Amino acid sequence: MTNLMSPQPSQPSQPAQPAKSNANGWAAWLLIGLAIAAVVVLAVVNTTATNKASSPAAPVAASGDDVVVDVTVDGMAFVPNSVDVPAGSRLIVNFTNTGDKVHDLKIGDNETGRIEPGKSAQLDAGVITEDIKGICTIAGHEMQGMTFMVHATGANSEASSGEHNHAVAGASNPFVTVPSAADRTKKRDDFQARDAALAPSTGTVHEETWEMTEEVREVAPGVKQVQWLFNGQAPGPTLHGKVGDTFKITLVNHGTMGHSVDFHAGEVNPDTTMATIEPGEELTYEFTANRSGIWMYHCSTDPMSLHIANGMMGAVIIDPVGDDALSDVDGEYTFVASDVFLGDQAIGANPDRVANGDFDLMAFNGYPNQYDLEPLHAKVGETVRLWVLNVGPDQPLSFHVVGEQFDTVYKEGTYLIRDEKRTGSQALDLLPAQGGFVEMTFNEPGTYSFVNHIMTNAEKGQHGKIIVTE
Ligand SMILES: [Cu+2]
Structure with missing residues (x-):
């Protein structure tokens, strides 16, 4: 009603004049009319709500049942990080901070306050009628994965979002839930990291055949999507030679679209050597490494951003020779740094997100x-x-x-x-x-x-x- 009453703010400053009382009288009748209209609207809304209540979905009445759950901390994650609660039940959380930092747990308006490592608190989260998200309120902790989803089962919660298994780290990719830092660093037995050790350089002619394929791969914990690959890897194979070596890389396109390669490690005619080859075609890319360093290679078919984002990139390492030769070291490793774009599993990196640099x-x-x-x-x-x-x-x-x-x-x-x-x-x-x-x-x-x-x-x-x- 406040809004309905508001369209007359200038009245006190109006000069007195004969027409004013007529205008005021008219305005008063208008307001009465609007008020009646508003009452009718509210009545309709109430009726609608009453009708809704008679359907099995929602709103939910308190059932009088309590759901009690024990929650602990592992790194920057609540364990468990979600709970199913029958709609209408009261949720009681026995929270123990088993982490090594101070944390809290806030669900809706209810919170534990700061809990030191090793300490416990009980949180009465109230009657759960719809899905609700809990968080650690300490700056940055939610972003790193400290979320706790309360799912109201049996309630009409279609409008609410939230995944059971993956904390949403403030990410907004509409195609996939982006795994949080906690998800990404959680210990797992089924993972094998790519070997970062640099294999020694052998011989002076490096001849390889690389298949170019498009395959579904795991690109982050819980996320699989199509990648475009040089020889089944993203990044592609790391080539290692020395100044003066010759590289002959034959590319065979087993994909569904044109691909190509551009080796920065060599100086060649881009028009022919870097040409896009269509599915089923092959091309041999030959270059001599005249200069040392670590050099990028990548698919150079447009849009290059998308081909690179989908995995068609890698490194060539050319050792210097003679007086410039590198000293012996105890360990030699290679790190190829890349931006990761997620998208629909069957498509791969989302083309619009790549075009916008929205990694x-x-x-x-x-x-x-x-x-x-x-x-x-x-x-x-x-x-x-x-x-x-x-x-x-x-x-x-x-x-x-x-x-x-x-x-x-x-x-x-x-x-x-x-x-x-x-x-x-x-x-x-x-x-x-x-x-x-x-x-x-x-x-x-x-x-x-x-x-x-x-x-x-x-x-x-x-x-x-x-x-x-x-
Ligand atoms: Cu490509």
């Missing part, structure tokens, strides 16, 4: 957080060389290792620093299609994270671990 997750070697699930290992005193290539298609990379300083950094054909004792580097910055390597020596045991120091991209999955032991 969902970030990855090293094609799979978000895979080296959190299966860390690399090193010993105290060992020196490692990490080759890093950013294939984008869009996002920049600021490669950093938490707890370490690089004494050697090589980027795009030149050493920024080399074997330094008194100075060092903290991050290697790489735009898409740029690469290099960093070297460091571990002085103490510990868990050293390697990250994109563009922190929100680390939090989207460009994060892994190196465990250093004595």
Whole structure:
């Protein structure tokens, strides 16, 4: 009614004049008319609501039953992270913070308050009549996966959303529930990370045949979608040679669309060598590696962003020779950094989202957080060389290792620093299609994270671990 009464704000400032009383009288009758109309409308709404109540769906009356659930914490997730409650029942949560940080649990308007690690609290979440989301209210914790979905069973809850198994991490991809950081770092037995170790270079002529296929693959925990692949892998195979070597890569297109390849490691005529080949066709791409470094390759069929986003990219590492040869190290690894776009399982990366640069997750070697699930290992005193290539298609990379300083950094054909004792580097910055390597020596045991120091991209999955032991 407040809104109906409001269209006369200027009256007090109106000058007195004969017409005013007539106008006021007219306005008063208008308001009475509107008020009557409003009462009629409200009555209709009430009738509708009453009619709805007589159907089995909703609203829900309190049943007097209690549902009691024990909830704990694992990392940045509630365990369990959802509960089914018969609509009309009261939900009681016995919350124990088994994590190592302070957390709370808020469901609707009811909350536990801050709970220290090891402490417990009971939360009366009230009578559950519809699906409702619980969260940890501490800044950033919901985003990292601390959500708790309460599903009202038997209620008319079609309008509410929420997945049983995957926390929604503030993501808004309409095609898929984007796995949260908690989902992505949850221990699992069925996962094998891509081996990041750089295989040694052998021979001077590198001859390979790569099948190009389009296949459904797991691209993140709980998410499978079509990927476009060089030889069944995304990224494609890492090629490793040395200056002067020849590469002969025969591509066979077993896909449903045209594909191609562009090896940045060689200098060739793009018109012919990088030509798109149609399904069933093949092409041999030959180049000589005249210059050292880590070089991107990718499908160069338009839209390239989409072909790259679907997995058609990879690295060629060319070692320098002679006086420029690299020193021996204890471990040598390759990380290809990429943006991850999700979409319909049967289609793959959503083309509109790729066109808009609307990425969902970030990855090293094609799979978000895979080296959190299966860390690399090193010993105290060992020196490692990490080759890093950013294939984008869009996002920049600021490669950093938490707890370490690089004494050697090589980027795009030149050493920024080399074997330094008194100075060092903290991050290697790489735009898409740029690469290099960093070297460091571990002085103490510990868990050293390697990250994109563009922190929100680390939090989207460009994060892994190196465990250093004595
Ligand atoms: Cu392609």
